[in-house]
Amino acid sequence: MASRRQTARMGLALTFLWTRLIVFSFAELQRFEHSPKDDGSLSFLVIGDWGRRGLFNQSRVALQMGKIGQKLDTDFVISTGDNFYDDGLKGLDDPAFEESFTKIYTAKSLQKQWYSVLGNHDYRGDALAQLHPFLRKIDTRWLCLRSFILDAEIAEFFFLDTSPFVDAYFIDKEHTYDWRGVTPRKAFLHNLLKDLESALRGSTATWKIVVGHHAIRSAGYHGDTEELIQKVLPILEANNVDFYMNGHDHCLEKITGHGSRIQFLTSGAGSKAWRGDTTPYEPYDKDGLEFFYDGQGFMSVQLTKNDANLAFYNVFGKALHTWRVSKELHSAV
Numbered sequence: 577m578a579s580r581r582q583t584a585r586m587g588l589a590l591t592f593l594w595t596r597l598i599v600f601s602f603a604e605l606q607r608f609e610h611s612p613k614d615d616g617s618l619s620f621l622v623i624g625d626w627g628r629r630g631l632f633n634q635s636r637v638a639l640q641m642g643k644i645g646q647k648l649d650t651d652f653v654i655s656t657g658d659n660f661y662d663d664g665l666k667g668l669d670d671p672a673f674e675e676s677f678t679k680i681y682t683a684k685s686l687q688k689q690w691y692s693v694l695g696n697h698d699y700r701g702d703a704l705a706q707l708h709p710f711l712r713k714i715d716t717r718w719l720c721l722r723s724f725i726l727d728a729e730i731a732e733f734f735f736l737d738t739s740p741f742v743d744a745y746f747i748d749k750e751h752t753y754d755w756r757g758v759t760p761r762k763a764f765l766h767n768l769l770k771d772l773e774s775a776l777r778g779s780t781a782t783w784k785i786v787v788g789h790h791a792i793r794s795a796g797y798h799g800d801t802e803e804l805i806q807k808v809l810p811i812l813e814a815n816n817v818d819f820y821m822n823g824h825d826h827c828l829e830k831i832t833g834h835g836s837r838i839q840f841l842t843s844g845a846g847s848k849a850w851r852g853d854t855t856p857y858e859p860y861d862k863d864g865l866e867f868f869y870d871g872q873g874f875m876s877v878q879l880t881k882n883d884a885n886l887a888f889y890n891v892f893g894k895a896l897h898t899w900r901v902s903k904e905l906h907s908a909v
């Protein structure tokens with residue numbers, strides 16, 4: 577029989593192991609750092625749903641991103657997913673990587689780090705290829721992970737892999753999805769939500785921004801994503817998130833309200849657009865829809881300690897909609 581001291585020691589060891597396990601399972605989101613400008617401010621572009629070998633206005637959008645990027649001296653670019661059409665990358669040697677990314681976003685101002693998530697179309701190919709460090713050897717700008725955190729001091733970004741949340745893909749008989757690393761799904765989502773919640777709770781950044789492929793709120797073709805409204809939105813609301821940025825719907829769109837202080841911003845117009853079938857969804861009647869554009873374009877964001885200045889642009893580089901969010905106003909609400 578074990579002595580009392582031995583039992584105590586065993587107990588201690590078990591507690592230690594247990595804590596380690598808990599700590600481990602809560603700390604799975606990889607963290608990256610990006611220094612802001614010397615004055616603490618930060619600016620970046622957001623684009624989604626783009627990789628089509630320059631066609632369908634992808635190159636025109638890229639050209640204008642280069643110009644606006646130059647003007648705003650942007651620090652990096654965010655991609656909201658559906659990086660390569662139609663079915664993601666076929667593998668590490670798929671020429672689409674260079675044909676739709678490296679050779680398209682050639683402007684000097686776009687030679688910055690890109691932070692990308694996967695979209696549902698990316699999951700139809702070799703999803704692991706896009707996440708593989710080998711691509712960074714071909715083009716050092718590329719960084720795509722499932723879910724991760726980017727700490728840019730003034731702002732903290734929480735990139736969230738939203739495709740595994742969507743039930744429809746798991747019963748889709750028309751397409752196959754590369755769910756390697758995502759199954760068992762229930763445990764995967766459970767851990768992801770825990771990691772997201774603890775990361776958001778621990779964040780002390782002035783601006784908290786969550787990026788995913790699927791919209792939480794959208795008046796576009798795909799509309800709201802119910803699974804995200806149920807599982808993700810309450811976590812964002814409880815932790816004072818400022819912006820949720822997504823693609824998936826091929827439009828530029830801003831939704832506020834719905835009893836939430838979060839602004840829901842869609843930038844999924846990197847090449848696909850003009851679907852023209854948003855009418856049945858009566859986009860302009862949707863609660864809190866402040867802006868909707870069914871054409872190609874992108875978004876810019878400039879952050880200081882007090883203000884966020886945002887804008888949507890079309891293929892001509894024309895600012896279609898600009899707005900400011902002030903921290904003082906926010907905290908007073």
Ligand SMILES: *[C@@H]1O[C@H](CO)[C@@H](O)[C@H](O)[C@H]1NC(C)=O
Pocket residue numbers: 632633849850871872891
């Ligand atoms: C490209 O953009 C122009 C101007 O917005 C638009 O008229 C045209 O239909 C677009 N082309 C495609 C293929 O979407």
